[in-house]
Amino acid sequence: ADRAGLERPGDRTPSAVVVGDAGSWEAAGAGLRHAAEAATAAHGLGDRPWWDARRLDIDLLLWRLRDQPDLASFVERSVGPLLAHDRTARPALLPTLEAYLAHAGRKAEAARELHLNRQTLYNRLARIGELLGTDLDDPQSVLALSLALRARRHTG
Template identity: 75%
Template sequence: AQARVLGFKPGAGPLLPVVMRLADAAAGPPSGGGWAQLARAVAEELAAVGVPVLLGVRPVEGRVPLLLGLRAEAERAAVADRVAAALRAGVERADMREAGGPPPVVVVGVPGGWAAASAGLRHAAETAAAAQGLPERPWYDARRLDIDLLLWRLRDHPDLAAFVDRAIGPLRTHDRRSKPPLLPTLETYLAHAGRKAETARELHLNRQTLYNRLARISELLGTDLDDPQTVLALSLALRARRHVAVG
């Protein structure tokens, strides 16, 4: 009933929660433009998206939550593309992005009914915080970032920092003291699921140089990079290091 009063009248399809978090939200609400101007600019941009929109603004948390009325879940990705572009355009128009700073993070949640809308927005908001520092994308799918969200929730737990230090501490020490750094090699290697040709191509290395670096990584860590449990632990540690302060 409150949504109808605000002019939000979705059809019988699912509701899609979306949250935009400004890049410097952790340091407090950004200066410039003002949140009222941001709300107007975003609302104007969203008017062209072509679906019902219920827009909110949360200056204290540095984020903009919204609900979208979909006709069917199948249009989720296409609508998300248009909404993410509209949100970013609104930020630029309102001058709410620091010069040279990273773009805002847009997280698209899980479609559902009214009963799930509140939880869906909370999930998307937390995921937007957890996505800070990830490789830039127009928007992030909340369903694909559950591991990052879990690690972010554990960010203040000393056991997580200890795990990261045990798993990749020797590489961090090496990279502070020696060249070339090895953490980027490991990260790229794991991102390509251990496919050496693709790893070498992305890093612009010849195969033998890559083999030498991988051997050095295995030596420093005392692990076998072909062991699935080792790969899992290293992957988690690399993702968790964004959220913890380790030496």
């Protein structure tokens, strides 16, 4: 496996991005370049000791587009009302949406992670749907929200 170190300010131990078996010397160079670029893209993704570069392709694409105004506009259109809500009101709803999406819409698992009873989670999800004007049971809406939250990590 190829590895590219990724150091963040304040970290005691650098993270690593791991790429699968290169297979040949010719492929090793491309694998190392991919790992290095994925390591740069992984900066804003949280504190983990390592990342599998093969699972970072969407984040790598969003990182490459990070300076494009269209990406920032997409994030603002998709989750801007929720971010505005969270700046002024409690409870903050962004963690609820993130947990819901991280668990692929499985409400019981999201509620467990957030230490909420299910009815409270349902109420928060309904409020999120109202704020964003979207249906959280619609696969296209969920995809757009997932991409917007991932893009947000790279756009500031």
